[in-house]
Amino acid sequence: MQKKSVSGFFEEFLDKESLFIDRKALLISYMPDTISHRDKEIKQIASILAPALKQEKPSNLFIYGNTGTGKTLTLKHITENMGLVAKQKNIPLKIIYSNCKLKKVADTEYRLMAHLASFFGRSIPSTGLPTDEVYKAFYDSVEKETGIVLLVLDEIDQLVRKAGDNILYNLSRINEELKQSQITLVGISNDTSFMDSVDARAKSSLSEEDLFFPPYNAVEMKSILQDRAKKAFKPGTIKSGVLEKCAAYTAREHGDARKAIELLRVAGEIAEREGSNTVDLQHLDTAEDKLEKEKIFDVIKTQPKQFQAVLFSIISIKNTNNQTYTGEIYDFYKKLCFKLGLRPLTQRRVSDIIKEFELMGVINTKTISKGRYGRVRTISLSISPSTIPLTQKILEEELSS
DNA sequence: AGGTATTCACATGAAACTATTCTCTGAGTTAGG
DNA sequence: TAACTCAGAGAATAGTTTCATGTGAATACCTGT
Numbered sequence: 158m159q160k161k162s163v164s165g166f167f168e169e170f171l172d173k174e175s176l177f178i179d180r181k182a183l184l185i186s187y188m189p190d191t192i193s194h195r196d197k198e199i200k201q202i203a204s205i206l207a208p209a210l211k212q213e214k215p216s217n218l219f220i221y222g223n224t225g226t227g228k229t230l231t232l233k234h235i236t237e238n239m240g241l242v243a244k245q246k247n248i249p250l251k252i253i254y255s256n257c258k259l260k261k262v263a264d265t266e267y268r269l270m271a272h273l274a275s276f277f278g279r280s281i282p283s284t285g286l287p288t289d290e291v292y293k294a295f296y297d298s299v300e301k302e303t304g305i306v307l308l309v310l311d312e313i314d315q316l317v318r319k320a321g322d323n324i325l326y327n328l329s330r331i332n333e334e335l336k337q338s339q340i341t342l343v344g345i346s347n348d349t350s351f352m353d354s355v356d357a358r359a360k361s362s363l364s365e366e367d368l369f370f371p372p373y374n375a376v377e378m379k380s381i382l383q384d385r386a387k388k389a390f391k392p393g394t395i396k397s398g399v400l401e402k403c404a405a406y407t408a409r410e411h412g413d414a415r416k417a418i419e420l421l422r423v424a425g426e427i428a429e430r431e432g433s434n435t436v437d438l439q440h441l442d443t444a445e446d447k448l449e450k451e452k453i454f455d456v457i458k459t460q461p462k463q464f465q466a467v468l469f470s471i472i473s474i475k476n477t478n479n480q481t482y483t484g485e486i487y488d489f490y491k492k493l494c495f496k497l498g499l500r501p502l503t504q505r506r507v508s509d510i511i512k513e514f515e516l517m518g519v520i521n522t523k524t525i526s527k528g529r530y531g532r533v534r535t536i537s538l539s540i541s542p543s544t545i546p547l548t549q550k551i552l553e554e555e556l557s558s
Numbered sequence: 559a560g561g562t563a564t565t566c567a568c569a570t571g572a573a574a575c576t577a578t579t580c581t582c583t584g585a586g587t588t589a590g591g
Numbered sequence: 592t593a594a595c596t597c598a599g600a601g602a603a604t605a606g607t608t609t610c611a612t613g614t615g616a617a618t619a620c621c622t623g624t
Binding site (some may be wrong): 282283284285286353479482483484504505509512524526528529530531532533534 | 565566580581
Binding site for chain 1 (some may be wrong): 601602603604606607608609613614615616617618619
């Protein structure tokens, strides 16, 4: 009996037509062949980098723009093409792409250099060597390369924030010493004001050209979504209004196309699981909800206990009143630690943890001055109210385990 | 009334410390010739 | 004597603590009218 119903389920599953033609087109890793609404930027970047094909060193380039504005995609597109041309015409051109945000890969000076050296076939231990040794290894291998080296550092702001701006300075100085080859640095940054914080010396030697990627507006976003949807879904499966809403929602936030596409994918998956043969607005709403929950649960599960305790404190206080301050949270947190037998951290540290939660997008903070009554950081949750009780419950479980 | 000075409650920064992970080096040990 | 083992020195990193300094505006306190 049971067996039959299960096999029936599978048969039905196979019979059921999928909504997707190609789900891959909605994944973050997907590389479309053409990039829409970035013609101007593509042309500019290409003309800046083109000298590399003539064995002349292109200017260093910095690209700014919010997440999901197509910076990385555009640059990958261009460098891939350049690499192809170079290969065809036998031009020595080495393109290195490195994402500085990846933990344990390239997020410190040492690791970045080690990672870069690994592109030249040098393997460097993850620790134990002095940093200048690693620099030398990288320098040596670049020197052997003889030609132009295009060094693309994605999310370079993360690296500089963590490791200081002398990395930029050092990198720019390597060029002066290189005889056989030259490095061109292409930095990609999500933080628009990032260059302001960089040391003037490094800035003058590095930031020779820069380019800003504006966020997509709702119209552009819609056309991007349409392109992707055409590739990913069968014709006619998307109800009218879905793409519009998806575009409007994300354009309002930050013009983050990545998020819009992910939203669309999840909506599609939900619709398919429900056995619906169209994706409609209701699926989009569910998807939005689901993504938010996933984000928060992911944060909770991956953070250490101290972080969980702080978040739990924030949520617990938020339940009773709407505005909280660091001090109030810290008091609650200390009591909580006592109850849990946890050694409480200093307020200084908790203050940082709260800031990190903001970066993760779980809370919103704003520092305001209340005059005589001090300067405080007001904290509010950026989770939708419906998720809060569940979040609290999960936190409680995590903490007591 | 108008202007300065204080003061609160943290925020923010810098440096130093702790613990852990990893490499490298050289002394001591072992086994085979 | 060559190969092996193993402790100790040195590095990098994450996560924190300690100490120091900064901050914005509501109040307190003057001052001269």
